[in-house]
Amino acid sequence: MLVNPIRHPRAARARRDPRHTDDTGSTLVSVLIVMLVLSIVALTAGAVVTGTAGSIVDTRGSVQSKAAADAGLSAAVADARRTGEFCDLSLASTDPAYTVTGTCAADRVTFTSVGRGTDGGVTTTEAVYAYTLAPTFDGAAELVFFNSGSDSVYFTNHVMPRSDGLATVEFPAGGSFECKTTVPANVNIAGSVIGQSGCTINGDVHAGGENPFNGRWAVYLNNSDIVQGDVTAGGDVAIGNSPSRIDGTLTLPQGAKLQVGWMDVGAPTSSPRVAGGQAGGIRWESPGTAPSLAPTFEPWFDYAYAAEDWPGYDVVTITSSSAPYNCGNIAGKFTTFWSSFVANLTVDTVVDTTACAGGIDTARGADAKTQLGVDLVLVANSFTLGDFALTPKAGTDPNAWFIVPDRTADAQPTCTSGSTIETDASIDVRVNTMAYTPCTIRVGQGGVWTGAMYAGTLTDGGDIDIHTHSMALPGQWGAGPGGSGSDAGGAATLGDLLSQRDLS
Numbered sequence: 305m306l307v308n309p310i311r312h313p314r315a316a317r318a319r320r321d322p323r324h325t326d327d328t329g330s331t332l333v334s335v336l337i338v339m340l341v342l343s344i345v346a347l348t349a350g351a352v353v354t355g356t357a358g359s360i361v362d363t364r365g366s367v368q369s370k371a372a373a374d375a376g377l378s379a380a381v382a383d384a385r386r387t388g389e390f391c392d393l394s395l396a397s398t399d400p401a402y403t404v405t406g407t408c409a410a411d412r413v414t415f416t417s418v419g420r421g422t423d424g425g426v427t428t429t430e431a432v433y434a435y436t437l438a439p440t441f442d443g444a445a446e447l448v449f450f451n452s453g454s455d456s457v458y459f460t461n462h463v464m465p466r467s468d469g470l471a472t473v474e475f476p477a478g479g480s481f482e483c484k485t486t487v488p489a490n491v492n493i494a495g496s497v498i499g500q501s502g503c504t505i506n507g508d509v510h511a512g513g514e515n516p517f518n519g520r521w522a523v524y525l526n527n528s529d530i531v532q533g534d535v536t537a538g539g540d541v542a543i544g545n546s547p548s549r550i551d552g553t554l555t556l557p558q559g560a561k562l563q564v565g566w567m568d569v570g571a572p573t574s575s576p577r578v579a580g581g582q583a584g585g586i587r588w589e590s591p592g593t594a595p596s597l598a599p600t601f602e603p604w605f606d607y608a609y610a611a612e613d614w615p616g617y618d619v620v621t622i623t624s625s626s627a628p629y630n631c632g633n634i635a636g637k638f639t640t641f642w643s644s645f646v647a648n649l650t651v652d653t654v655v656d657t658t659a660c661a662g663g664i665d666t667a668r669g670a671d672a673k674t675q676l677g678v679d680l681v682l683v684a685n686s687f688t689l690g691d692f693a694l695t696p697k698a699g700t701d702p703n704a705w706f707i708v709p710d711r712t713a714d715a716q717p718t719c720t721s722g723s724t725i726e727t728d729a730s731i732d733v734r735v736n737t738m739a740y741t742p743c744t745i746r747v748g749q750g751g752v753w754t755g756a757m758y759a760g761t762l763t764d765g766g767d768i769d770i771h772t773h774s775m776a777l778p779g780q781w782g783a784g785p786g787g788s789g790s791d792a793g794g795a796a797t798l799g800d801l802l803s804q805r806d807l808s
Contacts, residue, residue: 366425368423375397381431392406402418404417416428435797436797464488477494479494485503534554538556554585606710609709622655631659639670643671653679655680663708680704704737707740717760719743720742730750730751731752731768740758
């Protein structure tokens with residue numbers, strides 16, 4: 305008996321469907337794809353972990369080197385503010401590790417700090433600061449008098465430098481300088497230098513010989529007058545009896561007269577009374593080839609006064625109705641202007657009294673002995689200083705200016721009646737003080753003056769010790785506001801931060 309096998313209907317349908325394929329291969333491919341994806345994910349994760357670890361190390365090194373660079377900048381700025389010396393700065397440290405240099409140009413100092421991390425990371429940071437220079441008037445004269453024609457300035461008083469070295473005294477207008485005391489200075493004059501048997505000039509003499517003494521002499525040394533430095537003369541020279549002499553060289557033009565021991569000696573190149581008899585101690589310059597033997601000078605400095613010349617200073621204007629001080633109570637026996645107002649100043653101050661016709665007068669019994677702890681500028685039509693003392697407070701080094709303005713801008717000392725600075729009785733000025741007037745500084749009963757004088761002329765009526773100190777007015781000899789800011793290069797003060805950046 306024949307038996308037909310039984311077939312599943314689905315299998316039969318599958319056999320009859322030509323689109324049917326086997327699932328085994330498909331599954332294998334899916335497995336391979338999944339494994340590949342997982343492998344890529346695993347590799348990526350490993351790379352990320354590795355990269356993150358490296359980044360952490362790099363970041364740590366960068367942070368360390370950056371911190372070290374910043375520490376170096378902080379140290380440099382602190383050192384600069386403490387010492388004022390930073391234009392050639394060089395600092396180094398090992399913990400934290402940094403090196404810093406400072407270089408200056410055009411009122412800017414650039415600090416370059418290189419910091420290092422423990423793994424060798426390096427950060428270079430640059431910071432630029434402004435800086436200013438305190439005034440320095442090297443070569444500027446401490447005493448300047450514009451006497452001209454037959455007007456002579458007499459030094460019967462003592463002129464003493466405040467520190468080691470020589471002062472500079474100038475007479476730019478053609479008058480004469482007559483001397484019978486010790487002058488520790490270099491003397492430059494358009495006119496003539498005249499010894500009076502007792503003059504010792506410790507420095508050099510440069511005399512142009514305008515308005516020559518007795519119609520002839522540019523330099524005239526009497527019996528015991530001595531110049532310890534060199535002498536340059538634009539005209540005739542007389543060296544009187546011994547011990548008068550010139551210890552340095554003597555230079556004068558060909559054709560000039562030289563008299564030694566009251567005798568004309570022709571044109572020798574040496575003399576026992578010049579440079580100790582050294583050969584070539586006397587030099588004759590040909591007028592046709594040599595530079596002019598006359599000294600050169602800055603013209604008169606006109607200063608009219610303006611409040612804006614003194615930025616940062618308080619300005620107090622005294623008038624007939626001002627309070628608490630006015631034109632009537634800044635002088636006289638009962639004034640407290642000096643003992644109270646000046647003594648209690650705590651900020652740099654300008655006091656303008658030009659509205660007061662009588663000027664500033666301490667000779668009328670005023671209590672005018674005071675101490676000063678800040679800078680003080682006094683502007684007046686005149687000053688009469690008697691029984692007057694101005695001394696610095698302990699631990700301070702202030703400056704003062706006594707100014708009689710010159711209101712005519714003509715590069716000449718334009719003197720109006722009464723515009724003088726006079727020391728009527730004993731004075732004791734120990735603060736560095738500049739006296740400025742286009743007229744006369746008149747020495748009455750003397751005392752002590754410390755600082756500078758710039759005037760039309762000086763009348764010497766008493767013994768006064770002048771302890772010289774270089775000073776200036778705003779705009780004079782390169783000085784900026786308040787007599788400061790000269791680009792001559794004094795002590796430096798670090799200013800504000802202008803820029804900062806990381807170079808690497």
